[in-house]
Amino acid sequence: MTQSNRKKANWNILFLCWLVAGISATGSLFFSHVMEFAPCVLCWYQRIFLFPLIIILAAGLFPFDKSVVKYALPLAIIGWFTAAYHNLLYAGVIPESIQPCTQGVSCTEEYIELFGFISIPMLSLLSFSIIIAFLIILLRRTTQ
């Protein structure tokens, strides 16, 4: 009984992890396709590491496969570092190198400030953090 409860809990954790990735991807597509915010280069890199997570995590749900962590965690960690770098750039901690002006989008362009302080790069960092947290919890639970 406890064994089956444990299994259920593991599945739930992975499902929540997938849900966070799904909501983030939907939100990012909403920003670019509906609100027509052009994604900057760093946003594209974060998307590259976010979008496959939806497929990989979903594949790990049916049937539940604990080794999904092994494949998903590297993506999430690289995505997290990209998001962290983007936030530092956005906040002005790292200066954006002097580049000639192009029609492309600057990575420090301000699009939205939810509640006055939540920016898009911050949302990205938040979702990668939650995904990593869930994956690590799952890893600990399954390797005991």
Add this chain to the structure above:
Amino acid sequence: MKTHLIFGLSVIGLILAFAVGSSYYKGKQAEKIGFLAQENAELFVRDHSQTMGSDDAKVYLIEFMDPACETCAAFSPLVKQMIVTNPGKIKLVLRYAPFHDGADYFVKILEAAKKQGKYWETLNVMYKTQPYWASHHNPQPQRIWQFLPQAGVDMERIRKDMNDPAIAKLIDQDLADAKTLNVRKTPGFFVNGKPLQTFGSKQLLQLVQSELKANYPN
């Protein structure tokens, strides 16, 4: 089985949230711009803007364009045809959104040609010869000069007039208005201040038709 259900419902939920969110957002945006149009008509039509069609027309078709934009060139016959088939009812207003690298060079030539009364001729030549000078991987703006004589313009005067600081100012004004109106792509169309919701020739025709019907009920 239950897990499949939870997963499937979540997928549907995400897709629904996206769809509902988009239609809500687009409705809000249309309201906002429509309101702006009444209050700030000059955002859409500036005194310097090139226009085609009768001053008495009740349907204003505003196009934010870029001489180096392929889609603008492709849309130009359609736009002209709409004006010709509805004589006196549609007025075309051209605004500049030179998003392509170096495209303001061609806007300057156009504005210089305007001083000689050869605006539409020059624009026609530009659109027609665009593939020769505006290729994306290798733009060669200087090549436009070999085609300009087709428009019947005085080349020396163009070279002199295109550096007029007033032209640069006018481009800045148009770009500022494009930003205010959330134009990020060219061509960006507005009909009587209403933005084209989804891009396409059919959608543009529909929007113009609905405005024609609203303003000319008979």
